[in-house]
Structure formats: structure tokens, C-alpha cells
Amino acid sequence: MSEIVTRIILTDDMLYRESLELRDRVLRQPLGMSLWDENLEDEEYATHIVALYEGRVVGVLLLKPVDSRTLQMKQVAVDETLRGQNIGRKLVQHAEEAARTQGYRDIMLHARQVAVLFYEKLQYEITGEPFTEIGIPHRIMVKTLTKEEPLYYDSAYTTSWDTIITEAYEHKGQYYVCLEETAFYPEGGGQPCDTGMINNIKVLDVQRREERIVHQVEQHASLETGTAVHCEIDWQRRFDHMQQHSGQHLLSAICLSHLGAATLSFHMGEDYATIDIDRPALSAAEMNELEQKVNEHIYRNLPVHSYFVTEEELAGLTLVKMPKVTDHIRIVEIEGIEHNACGGTHVSRTGELGILKLYRAEKQKGHIRLYFKYGYRALADYREALETLDVFTTRFNTGRKDVVERFRKWEDEQQQLRAEVDQLRRENDQYLAERLIRQAEAADERVLVHLFDDKSPQDLQRIASQLLTWQDRNILLATKRDYKILLARHEQSELRCGAFFKEHLVAFGGKGGGNDQSAQGGFANEEDLLGFYEYASARLSE
Numbered sequence: 004m005s006e007i008v009t010r011i012i013l014t015d016d017m018l019y020r021e022s023l024e025l026r027d028r029v030l031r032q033p034l035g036m037s038l039w040d041e042n043l044e045d046e047e048y049a050t051h052i053v054a055l056y057e058g059r060v061v062g063v064l065l066l067k068p069v070d071s072r073t074l075q076m077k078q079v080a081v082d083e084t085l086r087g088q089n090i091g092r093k094l095v096q097h098a099e100e101a102a103r104t105q106g107y108r109d110i111m112l113h114a115r116q117v118a119v120l121f122y123e124k125l126q127y128e129i130t131g132e133p134f135t136e137i138g139i140p141h142r143i144m145v146k147t148l149t150k151e152e153p154l155y156y157d158s159a160y161t162t163s164w165d166t167i168i169t170e171a172y173e174h175k176g177q178y179y180v181c182l183e184e185t186a187f188y189p190e191g192g193g194q195p196c197d198t199g200m201i202n203n204i205k206v207l208d209v210q211r212r213e214e215r216i217v218h219q220v221e222q223h224a225s226l227e228t229g230t231a232v233h234c235e236i237d238w239q240r241r242f243d244h245m246q247q248h249s250g251q252h253l254l255s256a257i258c259l260s261h262l263g264a265a266t267l268s269f270h271m272g273e274d275y276a277t278i279d280i281d282r283p284a285l286s287a288a289e290m291n292e293l294e295q296k297v298n299e300h301i302y303r304n305l306p307v308h309s310y311f312v313t314e315e316e317l318a319g320l321t322l323v324k325m326p327k328v329t330d331h332i333r334i335v336e337i338e339g340i341e342h343n344a345c346g347g348t349h350v351s352r353t354g355e356l357g358i359l360k361l362y363r364a365e366k367q368k369g370h371i372r373l374y375f376k377y378g379y380r381a382l383a384d385y386r387e388a389l390e391t392l393d394v395f396t397t398r399f400n401t402g403r404k405d406v407v408e409r410f411r412k413w414e415d416e417q418q419q420l421r422a423e424v425d426q427l428r429r430e431n432d433q434y435l436a437e438r439l440i441r442q443a444e445a446a447d448e449r450v451l452v453h454l455f456d457d458k459s460p461q462d463l464q465r466i467a468s469q470l471l472t473w474q475d476r477n478i479l480l481a482t483k484r485d486y487k488i489l490l491a492r493h494e495q496s497e498l499r500c501g502a503f504f505k506e507h508l509v510a511f512g513g514k515g516g517g518n519d520q521s522a523q524g525g526f527a528n529e530e531d532l533l534g535f536y537e538y539a540s541a542r543l544s545e
Contacts, residue, residue: 007056007090009097014047022053022063029080034137050074050105052097054081054090062090066098069111074102076112095125103148110148116140153216154186156309156333159245159348161186162236170215171228178223181215186236189216193269194248194347200235201226241348243379247276249307249335249349250297250356250377254278255323256341257297258373262289265323267370275362275374285364285371294361304354306338357381428465436469443476450543451476454536458482460523463489467521479543481536486526488536490543492519498543507542511535 012018027038046065054062061082066074076098081090102110114122119129119142127144134141154161170181180201189211190196196209201220208219220226248271255266255278264282285293312320312332326332326344335345337353350356357378364371376384392403399409443451451470458466463480467489470478477496481488492498500522504515508524512531515524526532 005057007054007061007085007088007093009052009054009062009093011097011101012051012053014051018053018055018060019051021060022051025060025063025082026078026080029083030078034139036137049077050098050101052094052101054094056082056085056090061085062094064094064098066102066110068107072107073109073111074098074105074107076110079112079118091121092125095122099146099148108148109145111143111145113141114144116142119144147214153188154184155188155348156346159241159309159350162238162241163234165231165233168226168228168230168232171223171226171230173223178220178226180218180220180226182218182232182234185216185218186234187216187218188241188244188348192345192347193251194244194271195273197236197241197244199237202230202232239379244271245348245350246356246378247271247376247380248345248347249337249353250359250375251276251278252335252343252345252349253300253337253340253353253356254293254297254359254373254375255280256337256343257293257300258282259323261293261296264371274380275376277372277374279367279370279372282371283369284366285373290361290364290373294359297359300337300340301353301356301359304352305340307349307351307353308334308336308338309349310334310336360384432466432469436466436473439466439470440474443474448544449476450479450540452479452536452540452543453481454533455480455482455484457484459484460487460489463487467491477543479536479539481532483529483532486529486532488513488515488524488526488532488539489521490517490523490539491521503539503543507539508535511538 012022023038023043031038048067050066052064052066053060062080062085064079065077067077069075076095079091079094081094099110110127112122112127113136114127116133116139122144123129125146127146129142130145131143134143154164164184164186166182166184168180169183172179182201186197187199187206187209188194188197189209191211197206198209199206201218202225204224204226205221206218207221210217210219226232251266251269251271255269258264258266258278258280262280262282262285264280267279267281270277310333312334314332317326317332317334320334320342322342322344324344332344333346334342335347335349336342355378358381360376360381362374362376364373366372392406395406395410396403399406399413401409439451439453451474455462458480459482463482467478467480470476471491471493475493475495477493477498478491479488490500490504492500499519501517501519504513504517504522504524508515511526511534513524513526513535515522517523524535526535
């Protein structure tokens with residue numbers, strides 16, 4: 004079968020008469036009417052689209068302006084002998100493309116009831132109530148062709164523009180506006196939203212709500228519907244997102260080509276960005292090689308293109324993941340590397356990514372999560388790392404290359420010092436325990452009690468352990484540092500330490516607990532500590 008083609012004709016074209024005959028035969032004669040009885044003088048102002056098969060007209064439709072935004076599709080007719088050859092679909096698609104080219108946003112039509120399902124499959128929507136026209140049931144149907152494309156689709160480098168507020172409203176104490184034109188990117192696709200200013204009022208959040216982009220602002224003030232406004236993007240934030248997002252595309256492409264690992268998910272945080280790749284493990288050597296290969300492509304300064312394709316054009320591209328939508332498909336292409344369906348903001352060349360730094364690879368549910376930074380994020384991290392390194396080189400009075408070895412030597416020295424300190428502490432604890440035992444024996448005390456000025460709770464536990472080993476009294480030790488107290492019993496004692504604290508601590512504002520062998524408590528101030536210490540000393544000595 005020959006190919007069916009569509010084209011636009013004028014009313015002085017020889018095919019115009021043939022298109023009128025087709026319209027009359029298909030649309031009027033079955034109703035007992037004649038197209039020739041109608042006024043056709045204004046048809047020269049309409050757009051006439053015909054479908055041709057073997058040089059003859061086999062389909063036709065008209066487009067007429069309704070207003071500056073909308074075209075009406077009329078007089079759609081297809082040769083009845085060629086039904087089922089997608090002629091109607093081809094005509095409508097040509098009409099939509101022509102409408103877009105002429106700057107129209109919507110197409111509406113009066114669809115016969117029997118044709119409603121056909122138009123619904125082409126994403127036309129019913130609006131209004133049923134009505135009768137030329138004695139036949141009809142429905143008004145509408146399709147939005149251009150969804151008021153955001154300015155960032157034309158250029159991610161647009162940072163300021165003037166526009167008009169199309170809607171302003173308050174919801175649950177928050178303020179929102181919609182703009183006739185916007186370059187603010189709404190959160191989506193793993194990329195955070197843009198922020199900035201609208202008439203010097205802060206834009207806090209941007210989200211897509213169905214077909215609208217909604218901007219949350221700090222306050223309404225002068226932001227009313229119909230107001231002309233000046234908008235400014237936070238460029239530092241926007242460019243950071245461009246670097247991380249374009250960088251993710253490049254990193255994912257090299258992961259696939261070099262490691263055979265597809266990207267499963269992408270997240271862009273305030274500090275790090277991550278991708279999860281379909282790979283069970285990644286060695287340090289593999290990660291370094293991956294990082295090197297990505298940076299090599301950065302330095303090649305490859306062009307990055309963003310553009311829309313039709314479903315037919317999409318079929319000719321190799322994509323890792325096919326998009327869910329079938330029309331208005333946006334492709335981001337890194338020349339010579341990959342094609343990716345994406346609606347985000349991107350750099351124009353890979354050189355703008357600056358540098359990639361991979362930080363770590365960790366296992367996540369059988370996959371690998373890669374943490375990375377590009378561009379200014381990597382530069383800021385490098386500066387911070389150097390500042391930290393310089394602190395150590397200054398502290399150890401050595402160069403950067405020698406600082407690790409110097410630090411290891413310092414660790415060895417510290418380990419030796421800790422060993423010496425531990426030995427001195429044990430000797431001191433032994434001396435202290437012997438002194439406390441002598442004092443208790445001299446005073447013939449039933450309980451060994453002592454109040455320290457500056458011992459830690461760990462010191463109390465260690466000293467108590469020594470004392471229980473060398474004598475058979477119960478022990479009550481307290482320290483003014485942190486207002487802590489400890490009670491421990493000798494193995495032959497019947498004292499229940501935990502129960503004693505539980506019964507008496509609360510009366511002195513203390514908290515704590517323990518078991519029969521030992522208990523610990525704490526207080527908010529020294530006065531409460533001393534009160535309980537004196538009380539417990541007296542009670543335990545009875």
C-alpha cells in the first residue's frame with residue numbers, strides 16, 4: 004500500500020475542491036444535507052489539512068482561530084473506503100503540530116458522540132454538557148497542546164525575567180502564586196526545587212501540581228493576581244543542581260558502560276548526591292578507576308543537548324530506561340555518551356562539571372550506593388579537607404606528606420602515656436584504698452565512707468572494687484564532681500543496695516538504682532548530695 008501523507012493546502016489549491024467533495028460526501032450527504040448550501044467564503048482564513056493517498060484526497064480537517072490561545076478543529080472527514088488506516092490520527096497529529104507552530108496552546112472541537120472515544124485516545128477531554136448540532140449529539144472536547152513550557156526548558160541559564168501573576172492564594176497559612184512564565188524548577192526527578200525572589204519576596208518552595216507550577220512565597224504583600232513582577236533565580240543553588248544532576252547522568256552512563264551496572268535510583272541532598280547501582284560490591288580500586296574515567300570525560304568538554312522528540316523519533320534512540328509518557332518527551336544527550344529522558348536542568352558542556360569526587364561506596368540491600376560531589380561542592384570539600392590537614396601539619400610541625408606518619412608516631416606515644424597513666428592510677432588507687440582502710444579501722448567504723456572532691460564515677464567504681472577485695476565492710480563513696488554517689492556491699496553482707504537507694508534517694512531529690520550488690524545515684528546539686536551522703540552514712544552505720 005502506498006504511504007498516506009498529510010499536508011496543508013490553500014483554498015486556491017486544486018486539491019481544495021476535492022477536499023470539499025469529500026466533506027460533502029462524508030459529513031453532509033448522509034444527513035440529507037449539502038455542503039454547497041453553506042457559506043464557504045471565510046474558509047480562506049482557515050488552515051486546511053488534507054491526507055493524500057496515491058495523489059487523491061482521502062482525509063481533511065479545518066482549523067479556525069477562536070481566540071489568541073485556541074483553535075477550533077472542524078469538518079474532520081475520512082474516506083469511508085479507507086477507514087482503519089489511521090488517517091484520522093495522522094490528520095489530528097498534523098493539526099496539533101501546526102497549532103503549536105502558530106503559537107496556539109489549545110485545540111477544541113465539537114465532536115460527534117460516535118467519535119468521542121477516538122478523540123479520547125488522542126488525549127482530548129470532554130468539557131461541558133452534551134448538545135445537539137445539525138440534528139446529531141455532540142460533545143465539546145479540548146486538548147492543551149503546550150503546557151506553558153517553563154523557561155528552564157529553553158535555557159537552564161535564565162536567571163531573571165519579567166512576567167505576570169496568573170493566580171495568588173493562601174492555603175493553611177501559606178502563600179502561593181502561579182506565573183504566566185516561570186524559570187523556577189519544581190522539585191522532581193531526584194532534583195530539589197529552585198529558590199529565589201519574586202518582587203524581592205523570597206520563594207521558599209516550588210512544586211508541580213498537575214499541569215501548574217506553584218511557587219510558595221514568604222508573604223503575599225503586593226503579589227496579587229494580574230500583578231506584573233520581576234523574578235530572580237538563586238543562581239548558586241541552580242548551578243549546583245545543574246552540576247550534580249548532569250554529573251549523575253555522566254556517572255550513571257560510565258557505571259553502565261564500564262561496570263555493566265545500571266542505576267536504580269538517584270538522590271540529590273544538600274551535602275552529598277547518591278546513586279544506587281545494580282552491583283553487589285565495588286572495590287576501592289574499581290571506585291578509583293571509575294572516578295578517573297568520569298573525570299576524563301569531564302575534561303573532554305563534551306556538549307550536552309536538551310530537546311524534545313516525538314514518539315517516532317524516540318524509537319530511534321537508545322535509552323537505558325524508556326519514559327512513561329508517550330508525547331512531549333524531553334531528551335538530555337551527552338554527546339557520544341548517552342541519551343536520557345529527563346526534565347531537569349543541565350549544564351551545556353561536561354567541562355562545567357569541574358571535577359567528580361567519589362567519597363564512598365556502601366552496600367544497600369544487595370546493591371551499591373555511591374556518594375559523590377561535583378564542581379563547587381567538590382571544591383568546597385577540598386578546601387575544608389585542606390584546612391583540617393593544615394591544622395595537623397601545624398600541630399605536628401611537619402609537611403602534608405609526612406603528617407600521617409607523624410600522627411601514627413603520636414598515637415604510639417599516646418598509647419605509651421596511657422599505659423603509664425593507668426599504672427600510676429592503679430598504684431594511686433592501691434595507696435588510697437590502704438589509707439581509707441586504715442582510717443576506718445582506727446575509727447572502728449562499720450561502713451567505709453568517704454567524700455571526694457574531684458573523682459569521676461568511674462574512679463568511684465574502681466576504688467570500690469579495690470576496697471571490697473581487701474576488707475569486709477560495706478562501702479559508701481561520693482564525689483562532688485557531677486554530684487554522684489556509690490554504695491557497694493561486701494559479699495558476706497545482707498544489705499540490699501538497690502532497695503536502699505530506691506527507698507531513700509527521692510527524699511533528697513536524687514535519682515538512681517542498682518541491684519543487691521551495688522547501686523549508684525546522682526543529684527542536681529552539691530547540697531542534695533551532701534544531705535543524702537550524711538543520712539546514708541548514719542543509717543548504714545546503725
